[in-house]
Amino acid sequence: MISLIIRRLFYLVIVLVIITFLTYVVFFAGNPNDLAARFAGRDAGTAEIRDAAIRLGLNHGFWYQYWHYLDGLLHGNFGLDFQNAVPINSELARAIPVTASLVLGAVVLWLLIGIPIGIMSATHPRTLRDRGGTVFALTFLSMPPFVLGLMFLLVFYFYLTQAGITWFPAAGYVAPSQSIGQWADHLILPWLSLALVQAAVYTRLIRGSLLDVLGEDYIRTARAKGLSRRTVVFKHGVRAALTPVITQLGIDVGTLLAGAFVIERVFGLTGLGQLALNAIGNDDLPVVAAVVVLAAVFIVVMNTIVDILYAVLDPRVRLT
Amino acid sequence: MSTSTQGDLAVDATDAQVLLEVDDVVKHFPVRSGALIDRTHAQVRAVDGVSFSLKVGETLGLVGESGCGKSTLARLITALHPVTSGHVRFRGQDITALNRRQMRPIRKSVQMVFQDPYGSLNPRRRVGSILSDPFSVHEKMSRAEVKRQVQELMARVGLSPEHFNRFPSEFSGGQRQRIGIARALALRPDLIVCDEPVSALDVSIQAQIINLLEDLQDEFMLTYVFIAHDLSVVRHVSDRIAVMYLGKLVETGPVEEIYSNSRHPYTASLLSAVPVADQAFRTARRERVILTGDVPSPVNPPSGCRFHPRCPKAQAICATEEPPLEHKTGDPIGHLTACHFPVNPGETLANASRDAVPAPEAAVGATEGVDQ
């Protein structure tokens, strides 16, 4: 168990080094004048560009620059942005809570929707309820989240508001410290847009794995011992059926984050995705790089955690 | 064991016509099944020291129950698996030491007909294409020439040449095995290893395929290793028989010797299981001896003689000392048996258990000990 964790962590470090290196190469390697010109602005002269190159440290060798960049990252310092020469850290600090709220709420929501429907489908296979679950899954599986979000905006925000029902605000983000109610209210449509598509996947996942588990001998034995159906399904069945859910969650971290970035654009939320997209518009490479590295690190770390969690839950993995 | 086989080899080595020598070959597969930590230590001892030799034009019938290592031995002879130890010599050349490129000319001379006529033909390729492989790989021929050769080949094994554009799924089992035979035959090999070529076929078709193989042998001077899991099939085609049990040869000899004068209790019990159709060999002494218990696992074979837990004649020494494959007094030259207590002519094996084993409980106990 310990050796597995150590192996995973070692692997994590290697992947992180590769990620930062690749990010650095994609964003900053190449012609220093090109970079310096971007930093100096559109109508800068050659002298200004040369100044900029020195300020950015572009006169040093590649490895020195990379090391410098890595050193900054290790100290949690993403450097200055090109646009306003302000610390990227403070921009990230403003954006992270928005994205985090979006992602966390969506995960909770999709599990709250997906798991019960999946359990219902599995405990009543081939009934009307099961069919209902299937139709639900099929409907949302072919729907890209941003399309769903826009449809929500159109129907729930626009048409309802037109009809005089102002349940949902259109856009924006309210920090939970200001008002929890407002925070949730502003996020409910983004959460739903992100969650429904994934909930559809999880419905099918739970249904399948629970049907498998319920068919196994020990469940039948438990039933035969006189335990109630409810107890058996929830105490034994669901617990076992959740293992694949955790695996899938690990796989879906990246999808989720990408979905969140897109949904931010749909609902005008100023999270990490918006930060990066705006920075692309402004040719502000370090900001984009910061978001990409942050997202990548998050994905890799989450995958590692899920792997370890999986090993804890599944003793077969632990033994190897 | 090796001493006696060396004697056997010495006899054959003087003969210039020896085509194949199998010398103490061993094949162990590492077991990678369980999640147990010591899993790397376990090994399937699929073939565990087998020796024999084969002359040009001869047919060796290799017989044994399912899982005893026949297919593995076949793959060692055709160099599809590397050996764990031992040597396989073809025309005196040790093919276990050859690399891929050096192996190429030998591939033309040693071919194999596979056990499963369904699995051995690529389901996504047309038969004409499958049969042109040998020519594409080894010969430089024009397309038209290849096609002519393929159609000739198809005709020779009894298929309609105009069917060369069909997929394997469009043929019956027997026809597919003919395709497999045609492929093996294409490059006019010297040795063909036939791995249970008929066991997946209907009984009515088996004879046709065996007749085809015999005709081809006469026509092309082929040498066969003919594998089967029961003795009735190989009798018609073989010159010599080798009986295999759990990775080892237990008895080998000329075909009539084995059928009329089998010395190993395992051979005797296999013979007693031969269907009634083979009346000639169901002599009075061959009461049906039913082998009790399953074949033990090749991962952990029984000590001493591997057959002892199931043997009606087993005694204490059988569990401790492994009997060498050797010539038994009174047998003709070339009849070798690996048994401490060979069956005597006229002995009724069905009664042997009562005669030879004083305490039946001991035998039962031994069986249980191995099953665990």
Added chain:
Amino acid sequence: MSLLRAAVELEVIEEQNPDAKGTEQAYEGRTPWRLAWGRLKKDRVAMVSLGFIVLLFLVAIFAPLLTALIGHGPNTQYTTSGLSLSGIPVAPGHNGFLLGTDDQGRDVLSRIIYGSRISLEVGVGATAVALVLGLVMGLVSGYYGGWIDSILARFMDILLSFPILLFAIAIVARFGPSLDLLIFVIAMFSWPYIGRLVRGQVIALREREFVEAARALGSSDLRIMFIEIAPNLIALAVIYATLLIPINIVTEATLSFLGLGVLPPTASWGNMIAEAQTGDLFTVAWWFLVFPCVALVLTTLAFNLLGDGLRDALDPRHGRSNITPTKRVKRSARSSGREKDNSEGKRA
């Protein structure tokens, strides 16, 4: 995205013996493809989807002809007939605009027709590249095994755990958006879907007797990989390419929506949707948002349903199902566990 993500975990498709062993009967015309087509023809949902997709291809190919028939070019701004006096887009069915106009007075129908070109170009183009890459890498990884496989399989896993959007953001930030770059990015980061499936299949196929037979003949590794094994991957490739196309179409639409893909004025469904959203224009003219969305969703659905039907037709062992995601996700559950076990075992 999730559909194929789940499908990546799918177990290997095994070749079927249509009859029991030893059946002494020959079946003329029982070729693998003819059988599959026979099964597909009976699948009404799949056939309707196929019809829709064929139609979509025709529309894309004959886009100039169609828009000429309609009389409205995709980028022409009909400032008099296409916009009301106050500059509001014309509603569907008015002034000869079947699906209305957008904020610049352009014909939404013509733009959707031209948008289908982009969608199919990127969807099919990127999938084709991904397919070739995935087949080759999966073949090499699965066939050779050992350390080559460990590295390639790990590499594919890592690529799969990152969303394409992240790569697109990074690459577009540096090089600027363009159609070619879009196809490149999508292809480069979607091949592991195919690669992993192919690898699994190859690992099973290389143990088959017909591969041994080829080796017994002295066939080279290359020959075995591409002449023996590859033809057996076609069914798998057809199925999962059909499922990857809609994913790539959605990726294109998403990236174009974010301004990372096809740039206006070239019409793509994604940037049409983005334009409809700018300044909440869709609140005045819903058609300008809804119709490209409908085109996108219908296309995705059609490819998914066809892919599902193809799997049933080419892989009859799993029997008929009328439910797209069920089996796929269900099996993903079991085999993802198994995958983990295997990779664990190998690394240990």
